Amino acid sequence: MTRTWQITDITDAARARIATARLAAAYGVPPLERARLLSSLGAQLRLCLTKGGTWRLTLEAGTASPATAEVEAGQGVLHAVVTPSRDAAAAGQPPWRVTVPCPEAVPTADADVTPDDPAALAEALLGADEDTVLVLDRLTEQEHLVDFHREELQQTNQGVVALHAELDAAGRAQREAFAAERKARTEAENARRRLTFLADASAVLTASLDHHEIVRRLPELLVPEYARSVDVWLFDQDGDRPGPAHPAAAVVAARTGRPQYAAPHPGNLPGVDDQPPSALDPERPLFCIPLPTRQAPLGVVTLSPPGERWDPDDAVMLIELTRRASIAIDHAQRYQHNRDIAETLQRALLTELPAPPGLAMAARYLPATHGLNIGGDWYDAFRQPDGGVIAVVGDVTGHGLRAAVMMSQLRTALRAYAVDGGSPGRLLTRLHTFLHHLQPDLFATAVIARFHPDEPTLTWAAAGHPPPVLRTPDGRVQTLDAKPGAMLGIPLKQEIADHTVPLAPGSTLALYTDGLVERRALGIDPGIARLAETLGSFGPAALEADLEGAADGILSPLLSDSERDDDVCLLLCHLRGTR
CATH class of the missing domain: 3.60.40.10 (PPM-type phosphatase domain)
Structure with missing residues (x-):
């Protein structure tokens, strides 16, 4: 079935649109597709009237081809084509096309007859509004559906946001746990390193019964990891205290038996008293640790830091190592004294x-x-x-x-x-x-x-x-x-x-x-x-x-x-x- 209309003025356009609506209804085009067809056709016809000239509207019923994207292949369709006549101003431009699906139906003989009286035109106009009402109702349904999905999406988004917040909090907690674990592992490794050094150094110091050898080995053990320089000052056997060549903090350590830290700024080291910087070297911090015994200190070990200052845990380890060195020196001196007595007695007996x-x-x-x-x-x-x-x-x-x-x-x-x-x-x-x-x-x-x-x-x-x-x-x-x-x-x-x-x-x-x-x-x-x-x-x-x-x-x-x-x-x- 093919129908053609010549359109020159607004009346021709109205009649062609009414005829198209009737044919589309007769061919069983769904209301929504019919409304889309008529709306698109009306807009195109207005455009054609604006350009002027004579236009041709062709309406053809047939079967959809595989090239038709709007409908499935083999389904019944209705093609609407608007082309300019040869004398139109827009002659030569591509035709306007639109295709809508329709069931296999046979229209009546007067389906494309265009009424001339106003009552028939009014009825046709009202009939077009019915399709529009259907479209609006369908649009309302879609708006309600969109609102429902929008609300659902908003709730989903809120859940996703909350989930992201929880994941972010969990990530922060995990990062904090990892950081705490790394810190604990580092502290444990440092503690193990200090204990290993303390055990090895103690074994070296206690292996000798010569206190001069012990004093010589002590700087070798501490420099450069734990001190930049080490000075070991042993008191004379009669207990004389130091002269002006020793730092004042060393004198205080010898007198009080407590470790002293002399520097421009407080050291805040555990179990250590802070003192003003040494007059002998004001810019260099000094850590003065006494060599304790049961009676009185044997001397004082004065250290300068390998960097700007000591770690508090390193300071505790240095104090313990000095205590062990003091025990080793005291034992070596007692052994030397007893050995001298024994050798003297042995020589007298031989x-x-x-x-x-x-x-x-x-x-x-x-x-x-x-x-x-x-x-x-x-x-x-x-x-x-x-x-x-x-x-x-x-x-x-x-x-x-x-x-x-x-x-x-x-x-x-x-x-x-x-x-x-x-x-x-x-x-x-x-x-x-x-x-x-x-x-x-x-x-x-x-x-x-x-x-x-x-x-x-x-x-x-x-x-x-x-x-x-x-x-x-x-x-x-x-x-x-x-x-x-x-x-x-x-x-x-x-x-x-x-x-x-x-x-x-x-x-x-x-x-x-x-x-x-x-x-x-x-x-x-x-x-x-x-x-x-x-x-x-x-x-x-x-x-x-x-x-x-x-x-x-x-x-x-x-x-x-x-x-x-x-x-x-x-x-x-x-x-x-x-x-």
């Missing part, structure tokens, strides 16, 4: 060996590498009134001053008993009785050898002591292990027997303590065997010419390790080749 005709002697005494360097080992040699020579090596159980004092008493008692004469066994028996009554809780071992120029024999006796080792002139070595007596001082009555062995010129006798031959892992027998082997390795000429060198030559292979848990005593007696 005998200057006699030089009887035909008999050479050499002795060595090495204290243990631990402790006060003093113990109960001793050697002695002296003449008896009948011309005989007594050589003795002994060992009092234990270490320290008590063992040394007991050793001195035994040495003095032996010399007193020997004045009255007596064989080695008799002398040891008297020493046993003496020690048992004098110190019931102390015990000792000893071996005594007696040389006499008129006797070609060696008389000896032992009480719980390692056996003597004798080297004969021909190089053979024998261990004098005849049955010895028990230890001196045990709660047992005993008579210690004498033993004799032939003694030819050129013979060498070795008396010693167990510290020379005994090792924890091996026992004493392997050590005695090594001693005998070493003594037998010397030639007769070497022993005759340099007995002192032979003594050193025996100690060297037997004491290869530098650490000794026990004292070592060796006494060599060499009978010269010509008597």
